[in-house]
Amino acid sequence: xxxxxxxxxLPLMVEGFFLTIRLAIAAGVVSLVLGVSVAxxxxxxxxxxxxxxxxxxxxxxxxxxxxxxxxxYFGLPQAGVSLDGYVCGLLGLSMYAAAxxxxxVRAGIQAVARGQVDASRSLxxxxxxxxxHIVLPQALVMVLPPLGNTFISLVKGTALVTTIGVADLMxxxxxxxxxxxxxxxxxxLAALFYLVLIVPLAAGVSTLERQRARSx
Amino acid sequence: xxxxxxxxxxxxxxxxxxxxxxxxxxxxxxxxxVISLVLGTVLxxxxxxxxxxxxxxxxxxxEALRSLPPFLILVYVFFGTxxxxxxxxxxxxxxxxxxxxxxxxxxxxVRAGILSIEKGQVEAARSLGLSNLETMxxxxxxxxxxxxxxxxxSELILIVKGTSIGSVLGLNxxxxxxxxxxxxxFNPLEMLFxxxxxxxxxxxxLSRLGRRLETGGVQRAERRAAIAQQTMAGATxx
Numbered sequence: 001x002x003x004x005x006x007x008x009x010l011p012l013m014v015e016g017f018f019l020t021i022r023l024a025i026a027a028g029v030v031s032l033v034l035g036v037s038v039a040x041x042x043x044x045x046x047x048x049x050x051x052x053x054x055x056x057x058x059x060x061x062x063x064x065x066x067x068x069x070x071x072x073y074f075g076l077p078q079a080g081v082s083l084d085g086y087v088c089g090l091l092g093l094s095m096y097a098a099a100x101x102x103x104x105v106r107a108g109i110q111a112v113a114r115g116q117v118d119a120s121r122s123l124x125x126x127x128x129x130x131x132x133h134i135v136l137p138q139a140l141v142m143v144l145p146p147l148g149n150t151f152i153s154l155v156k157g158t159a160l161v162t163t164i165g166v167a168d169l170m171x172x173x174x175x176x177x178x179x180x181x182x183x184x185x186x187x188x189l190a191a192l193f194y195l196v197l198i199v200p201l202a203a204g205v206s207t208l209e210r211q212r213a214r215s216x
Numbered sequence: 217x218x219x220x221x222x223x224x225x226x227x228x229x230x231x232x233x234x235x236x237x238x239x240x241x242x243x244x245x246x247x248x249x250v251i252s253l254v255l256g257t258v259l260x261x262x263x264x265x266x267x268x269x270x271x272x273x274x275x276x277x278x279e280a281l282r283s284l285p286p287f288l289i290l291v292y293v294f295f296g297t298x299x300x301x302x303x304x305x306x307x308x309x310x311x312x313x314x315x316x317x318x319x320x321x322x323x324x325x326v327r328a329g330i331l332s333i334e335k336g337q338v339e340a341a342r343s344l345g346l347s348n349l350e351t352m353x354x355x356x357x358x359x360x361x362x363x364x365x366x367x368x369x370s371e372l373i374l375i376v377k378g379t380s381i382g383s384v385l386g387l388n389x390x391x392x393x394x395x396x397x398x399x400x401x402f403n404p405l406e407m408l409f410x411x412x413x414x415x416x417x418x419x420x421x422l423s424r425l426g427r428r429l430e431t432g433g434v435q436r437a438e439r440r441a442a443i444a445q446q447t448m449a450g451a452t453x454x
Contacts, residue, residue, distance in 0.1 A: 062419035064377040066384075066391065067412045074398075075405040078221075152283075159285035163384050170288060183299040187292045191284055198283040 005180040006189065009172075016172030017193050023089060023168060024155045024197075030094035031154065032147075035101025036140075040131065042106050053102065060099035065157050068092035073164040089161035089168075097154045104146040108139030145212065148205035155198055169193055221403035225410055230397060237393035238414060244311055244379045244389065249372050251315035256322025261352060263327055274323070281320035286378050289317045294385050310382040318375055325367045329360035362436075369426035373419045380415070390414060 042053030060068070072088035083091070112135045120130040140147075159170040173190035177183055224230045262274035281289065290313035297304050297312075304312070333356050341351040383392035390411050398407040 058420060058423075059416070062373070062377075062416045062423060063412055064380040064391070064415050066380045067408055067415060070391075070395075070404070071408045071412065075408045078403065078405045156285040156287075159287040160381070162287070170285070170291075173288075174291070177295065183295050187288065187295070191288060191292070194284050194288060195280065199279070202279075202283055 002185050002189065003180065003182050006176060006182050006185050009176040009179065009186075012176060013169065013172045013189065013193065016167055016169040019167060020155075020158050020169040020193075021197065023086070023093070023158050023161065023166070024151075027090050027093040027097065027154055027158070028151050030090065031097035031101050031150075034094060034098035036105050036136070038098060038102035039105035039109060042102065043109050053106075057099045057102050060096050061103070063096075065092060065096045065160055066163065068096055069160060069164050085161065085165045088164055089158070089166050093154060093157050093161070096157070097150055100150040100153070101147060104143040104150065105139060107146075108143035109135055111142055112138050145205050145209045148201065148208065152198055152201050152205065155201070156194075159194075221401065221406050224397060224401045224403060225406060233397065234390065234393050234411065234414070237388060237390035240307065240387065240389040241376070241379045241382075244307060244314070244382060244387070245372065245376045247311045248314040248318060248375050248379075249368075251311065252318035252322045252371070252375070253368070255315065255319035257326050259319060259323035260326035260330060263323065264330060278320045278323045281317055282324065284317070286314065286317040287381055287384075289313050290381055290385060306382070306385055306387045310379070310385060310387050314375055314378055318371055318378075321374075322368065322371055325364055325371065326360070328367075329364040330356055332363055333359050366426050366430040369422055369429065373422050373426075376418055376422070377415065 038053050038056045040053075041049045042057070044050060044053075069088060069092040072083060072091050073085060076083060076088075116134055116138070117130055120134045121127075125133070158168055161168050162171040162174065165171075169190060173186055177186040180186060259274045259278055262270040263278065265271050265274075290310060293313040293316060294306070294309045297309055330352075337355055337359070338351055341355040342348075346354070379389060380391040382389050383395060386392070394407045394411040398404040401407075
């Protein structure tokens with residue numbers, strides 16, 4: 001059972017837990033918007049824009065998240081841009097995740113039947129309207145499982161913001177551990193908090209995947 | 217960017233220092249992927265086993281470990297082993313932490329690979345008198361391995377990126393050495409950019425390799441299908 005010393009620190013852990021949730025949701029939203037924008041760049045019939053999309057994905061997908069976080073938090077102040085740790089975490093996590101979102105959404109856009117676009121265009125809808133009302137809604141629904149997986153990775157990645165001084169769940173755990181010296185109870189408790197967050201998400205994604213597999 | 221900030225990057229000693237870190241990073245990545253693969257395969261086989269005593273613990277391990285942040289697992293292993301009195305070298309602790317997480321993910325990949333092998337193959341092997349294990353090793357694994365390569369390369373990329381977490385635990389790898397350098401020269405922007413490029417080059421090359429394996433696998437499969445079709449056409453013609 002939990003030692004009383006750890007129980008006394010429980011409010012701190014809960015506080016960290018809520019910050020983790022807030023950060024994950026905020027980064028999830030930002031990465032979705034950014035990722036969809038990058039995906040749209042990649043499918044636009046303009047070569048230079050496609051190249052920008054490809055460059056974004058390849059750049060951020062292949063760089064460790066920790067480097068991105070450190071770059072924003074420790075690197076940018078050297079260039080005169082000092083951002084709050086939370087903002088740096090939000091930026092780093094969502095820019096990394098956006099590369100994966102973009103890949104998934106692009107696959108979805110390309111999987112929407114060509115006839116849909118032709119029909120929409122022949123009905124007089126412009127390129128933007130076709131994308132917005134016909135292609136994107138279908139594409140996003142199609143790629144819901146990989147988007148879910150990207151979000152799960154994002155939630156796991158939030159633990160890294162501890163390193164740039166954000167008081168998330170992992171940070172609270174390390175603090176409580178150093179106060180109580182109860183290594184195993186503290187980190188096990190933190191692990192349980194993460195499981196409470198991630199297991200339902202993972203279950204949701206696998207249910208979606210199974211439904212898709214059956215309907216195919 | 218001023219000259220003083222860039223000067224360290226023109227110093228060969230600094231580069232030798234960073235490359236020493238790269239060697240550590242590569243060591244950690246290779247050790248982690250090898251352990252993850254072996255442990256992941258064992259877990260996958262256990263999970264598919266009809267023996268509950270094997271399948272349930274394997275399932276619990278896989279589901280729990282892959283749902284935790286790798287950072288938490290690394291910290292857990294690092295501080296946990298110290299707490300228990302094992303003064304493991306940091307490198308070993310980081311490898312164990314990474315392997316604990318990635319073996320759970322590799323187990324899922326291997327399991328999917330095993331399940332992708334047609335049931336008829338297993339039945340044929342069993343009816344020829346091969347035991348369960350023999351069937352696994354001489355019929356299922358050789359075929360599954362090829363399909364597994366691309367996702368396993370993706371896992372290796374994640375591991376390479378994940379090794380950077382070792383810097384937080386004091387492992388003297390690439391990122392840690394960049395931090396040491398920039399704390400000396402006050403040039404985090406340049407140093408992080410420089411090591412960022414090193415990580416990027418490794419991961420990008422690996423991702424290209426993964427893609428080639430994927431298309432190569434598809435081409436091989438198509439060729440095989442074409443040969444099979446020809447043989448069948450020949451057989452019917454006869």
